[in-house]
């Protein structure tokens with residue numbers, strides 16, 4: 001679904017991502033891990049055009065122009081952010097609806113002629129938004145202002161918005177950050193349910209080990225912008241380079 005090759009991002013003299021490649025296949029859940037500052041979010045920002053990057057990206061075999069926000073989204077790749085992007089002054093239902101593309105009608109005449117189909121489609125959009133809230137367990141908060149939600153509910157609201165977008169691939173930047181154990185478990189259940197129902201392939205940036213182990217088929221490990229390990233979760237955790245990256249090398253003087 002998604003293939004990124006030799007992605008490189010520089011901020012002045014700092015190489016934040018250094019020739020990182022990865023693929024995410026249909027229905028697959030891939031974890032992107034690494035210590036703080038290792039380049040995980042910058043990698044996702046590069047794929048989604050939020051920072052200038054070198055390298056190449058293909059979605060479903062088709063090349064994407066890097067550096068253009070929205071380019072991968074139009075090809076079915078959506079994302080969430082480390083801090084949930086929610087409009088406090090809008091209701092939950094409206095927050096979900098803002099994720100949908102606008103009508104592309106340029107004149108009043110065109111809008112008038114397409115009135116019946118627009119009304120039908122509009123009803124479908126509202127129904128879809130409500131179903132997205134149901135899926136994330138927020139249906140009873142549909143008309144509440146998003147500013148009233150707890151942190152965990154804000155995370156679910158952001159997920160409802162991307163759910164409505166029916167992504168083929170979803171990039172989740174620390175989806176379990178700030179969630180308690182029960183909320184994390186609920187999120188694991190939600191993502192598994194979605195995947196089993198034919199949902200998107202997932203690229204997960206996350207620090208929580210149990211969360212990753214429950215979901216991921218493969219993991220890729222970054223340190224200082226470079227890939228240092230990749231493989232199945234058990235294999236990756238057993239890799240001494242990964243232990244070193246997380247814990248630092250231990251030197252024992254005789």
Ligand SMILES: Nc1ncnc2c1ncn2[C@@H]1O[C@H](COP(=O)(O)OP(=O)(O)OP(=O)(O)O)[C@@H](O)[C@H]1O
Pocket residue numbers: 011014016034035036037038039040041042043
């Ligand atoms: N906009 C920016 N301008 C300059 N440097 C940046 C910018 N964004 C990130 N960096 C730097 O790039 C490196 C990688 O940061 P990044 O946020 O991608 O790491 P991360 O692995 O996602 O960390 P964390 O787990 O803490 O979120 C860091 O050295 C960071 O300071």
